[in-house]
Amino acid sequence: MKIEIQGLNKTYPNGNRALKDIDLEFGTGMFGLLGPNGAGKSSLMRIIVTLMKPSSGIVLVEGKDIQKHRKELRSMLGYLPQDFRFFTALKTWEFLDYSGSLAGMKNRRERLAEVDRLLDQVGLLEVRDRKANRLSGGMKRRLGIAQALIGNPRIIVVDEPTTGLDPDERIRFRNILSLLSQNDVTIILSTHIVGDISSTCQGMALLNRGELVFNGRPEDLIKHAEGHVFKMMLTPYEYDKVKEHYNVISTIPVDDGWEVQVVADDVPEFNSTPIIPNIEHAYVYYMEHKMHADIIE
């Protein structure tokens, strides 16, 4: 499922320009959308799921403009919005059944079987008859995921899905998405939690203040950070100095001081060892260091 985003702009009535000339292209598999809060991720998501019109530019799915082919897009879409806390007085299974029915599952028996399968998959089968508004926060997110998955969608859009989840649930969620991405499904995962963009993401984009600052594979993003992540053993005095001048991304207390990881082009004053960066290092390097350097240039 090829998705092309061309020259996408979104300006809200209050003048806030949420998206600026976004051009993106990705296909089947998981695509990560990373960026800090307010970067424009949700606006982009809402445009993709046809909840909102762009101010200009188009989104093509399999070459078709989604604004002109909303019906087709919606029939292959599963969406989990960022804010998915409030429910009406429906029971857990009823909510899934409602979503499934609207997703085109007309056969009641099949639908109910699918409802139970999904509930089982997200670990909610035991609470299928509980009112959805009485579920815990994590359960509600899981129910949100289940409803996004019902009806075998070919495009799944998940906006900040792991916010508020405990580590176990986050892992569980990532696993579900990983499994799904093995199928012929396009998953767009928007998050500000770098860890959510796992190695399973075939592609990713980095948004900042409405602009696309990076588009590529996660490895490419990591490559940018190679040689720029250092590990140091510091005394408390040194630690304060480092904090002042470098981006500290990890601090572990050890005997006689701190083991600190920093992102920087070089750390000449201190005894540092370069380490292999991960995606999180790369994100920090990119957002805090490279972009800053680009601006200065």
Added chain:
Amino acid sequence: MTLLHNIRTVARYEATTLRRSWFFRLFSIAALVIFTFLNIGFFSPVGDEPWQLIAISSSLPLVNLYLLNIAQSIVVIFLAADFLKRDKKVDTNEVLYTRSMSNFEYVMGKTIGILRLFLGLDIIILLIGLVMNIISKNMTIDLMSYLYYLLILCVPTILFSLGLAFMLMSLIRNQAITFLILLGLAALDMFWLWYRFGSIFDYMAFGLPVFQSTIIGFDNLSQILNQRLLYFFLGSSLVLATVLLFKRLPQAKTHTTISVVFMIIFFAGAVVCAFNTYSSYRSTLDEKNLVIGTGKQFEERDFVRLTDADIDISHKGKFLEASADLEFINQNNKNLSSFLFSLNPGLTVSGVTSGGKELKFKQTHDVIDIDPGKSLAPGDRDSIVISYAGTINEAFCYPNYSDNMKETRYRAMMLNINKRQAFLTEKYVLLTPETYWYPVPGLNYYPSNPARIKIDFTNYTLRVKTNKDLTAISQGTSENRDGTFVFTPESPLTGITLAIGDYRSDTLKVDSVKYITWYIKGHDFYKKQLSLISDTLPLLVSGIMRDLETNFSTKYPFKTLSLIEVPIQFYSYPKMNTQTRAELQPSMVLLPEKLSSLNSLRRGFYKQFANQKKNMARQNQVITDKELQVRIFNNFVRSTFISSTNYRFVNGAVVNEPTRYRLGPSFYFFKNNFYSSEYPVINAVFESHLQKVNTPQAGAMNITDGLSGNDKANLILKNASFREILELNPASDTIRAILTVKGDYLFNLIRSKVGITEFKEWFQKYIDDHKFQSVDIRKFNEDLNQRFGFEFYPYLENWFNTKEQPGFNFGEPQVNEILVGDRVRYLVTFIASNPESVPGIFNLAFRTGGPGAGRGGGQINMAMAQAGSGGGGNISISMQGRGMEAADISKIVEISAHQAKKIGIILDAQPRALLINTLFSKNIPGERNIPVEDIRKLKSKSSEFKEEETLVPMPEKKITGEIIVDNEDPGFNPGNKVVQAPLKRLFGIKARVSQGYQQINQYWAPDYWQASIQSAYYGDYVLSSVFTRGGTGDSKVTWSAKINEPGYYDVYCYIGKLITGSVTVGGQRGGQGGGQGGSGGPVASKEESSYKDMHYKIYHDEGVEEITVDFENAEGGWNKLGQYYLSPDSAKVELTNQSAGRIVLGDAIKWVKVN
């Protein structure tokens, strides 16, 4: 199909969500509980079983859905607005919005979900009703009406409420404002709009008459359909508009297009229905205006008198074809070159012939102007044949009524019933003379003089062709000749009526009168419910008829009396020119189906029987079932056909209307007619007097202005002559009161000249001798003159054209016990004077008997036995001297202008009170009840006794050195300020201000000073005072007088206290014999008094002194406030509203010079 699948899905889950909301649950539970109790209370055998509802089985679903619909229409506002609010706020719904469904599917799903839920609740409540319906032994089951009312009432209301709520929320996006607008609309509908403009704005069918008849079903189906479809279409249109305004990117152009197209179609449908609804309302008004306009065009023309009418009518579904062979005479004193006939404007004349020759004619709306091609000399006869066909236009019948549902309410419990004057359908026909279904010489309505009436006694023959399954009913003997019903009335009639339907009949012949009950097949429920009296029935009917004949001093003039069941919607408005209503026709009474809307049958016979039986058992009273049924039957018949009172509220005031089924007209209106070209109201005046129609009494007057009909009439006549008032076209209630006062005066005048008994005997014979004849009033005058040597005709000039009224002052009656032979008699003397410039008459009656005389014992020497009912306010004695008998009066006194008389009268029984009716006069109240307090024993007959002795000079009422300022005098300042709230001004709501006279309500007094009438109050002619709500002293009234001579004055205030039957000032609340009593005025009682401290401020030379008078301890009459030195122009007394009591009362102030 995806469309239906999606709609169904949304509907199912939205309904589930709504069903689980606490608001809906509470509403449902409350509704289920309330309606279960309501159904048990109304319809179950243990309930109240009001006959109005029980008789017509469709009223069960109607009552349920009518009430539920009102509640639902409000609840749905909250729920619908809440739904969109939730959609707007909650991101959860976005997961649904990204699903593949169109906005149309989503909004429709939501609408259907809510609709389905509410209709589900309606159905459950209907099922509860159905259970009661099945349990009830006295109701049939009309299953279809369950469906009809669900569709008619609930669906359009819910859909419109939903659509409007959706739409407003989409536009305004503010739940609070949406609530306010929608609740405001609901309130506006219930309190203001429901009856206006043909109920076009009544979206919840609050006032729309949807009551069904068991005979004809919905009589106004077109009105109902248009009005309800208007809201169905408008609601649908608004729902579709919501689809377009819905804040979600649309996905299906087809659905958007469908929404636009259907929104336009539905809106157009709504416009068409609104147009139909309004144009139907407008056309009725226009029609009435047209009738009045046509009347103005022709009212000055002369008409022939119809002597014979041979009518052939063919009933063809919703149309009729007819020809009328009319024979008439020119009773005018000039030649007639054209003949004018009135015919219902729905009927079109196709030809007029005379002797086989076609005549020229012109039909101008309801008037046919026929050119006979020759002149008809006075006294000559002619005949014509008029052929016509068409339908009946009912708007024509009562052009002076606007059909305003609020002003003339016709309801079964809370349910409005459509008012119809005629029926012309395939299965049922009812045509009364009021519809002018055959040509009649004369107009339906004379705009310049609505009290004018033209009555012809005509020999009718009626031939009717109709469906072979139907039975035609009319007056006279009936024959069926080859499928044609031929009716030949035995006597001339004022009009002929035709009813056609699936009728059955029972006949009972008693004392040469045939009583025929015509009922629709299966409606003879009364036979079963009163089965035990069948063998006693002749005796009962005979007794009732004898009572009626005695009451009217004349025999029932017809050989038959047909009681015909007609659809409940049949309704006649009171007419200005007669006390007779269309429900009563010569030898016929048109009764509502199953007697359902009769006030006299609020509970069915079986229910009355059960209730009374239970009560009697409780009180250990023994009565046989038969006796009980006899009692129930008697009560029913007497209160339906004999009772003369029929009160109704119009804008908070009680209006006394002629009773719809009263048999009174049979004894005058259908039998006699006096006419006059100079005084065209004369017949109405005669009828009003002879019908003995009563005026509102105790109960009703408590909640109205406390004035009798006579008083109201006299207050109006103070400002204008009889003629002038008639030209002003007053309200029908007013005109009837004036006709009655004028009639009472005229007849008492004649009686005063020729003798009460003598006139009664002569006049009784006279009207019997002139039965079914129209008598010129001048001939009547001649005959009277010939018999008694008195001409009343010359008096009519002043009686009709001048407005001056006499005014009477009465002195305290002196009663002496005298001995005449061996018998003790009572000589009553009193002084009466008339200081005004025109002569007047008043009549006298006495309440006699020992102490406590009234209902419990004693003898009431007056016809109105209700005087003893006590407990209310004023009790009118306005019947005194009214009617053929006038047996209630002892004496009629005539007093010339500026004349005083000492009146003497000897009574056999001890008088308790002197009852005076001043008839046409300035005296308000015109009926005075003067108690006799002292009886002196003389033991010998006064040799100086004279029945009437003129006093020369006339005794002065004023005492030298005494200045009295009453609240009616110029020196009184009522001090009322009208302050109108801005909101009230915005909505055009008038501020409550002092108007006329109002009865004092003990529990609520106005914050302004309001005048009130009581015989205990002070006044020259008008015995009035002013009252207001007890307050802090921020409001006051002032009495001021010019003092010519400075000096010391005693200052008095007048305290008006009612005098009860046996106890005077300060006594107990009125005993049963009391002519007055109860809440109408300040009567001392054991209950906490509404009247307490009263604060007077006396202005005098040394300043102002405040005197507090304790009302309860004050004497009835003049109470001294103190002695003060007053200089010229300084006399002023104020009364403030400061009081701990509920009411403050101000009447008159007196200054008396101290010598």
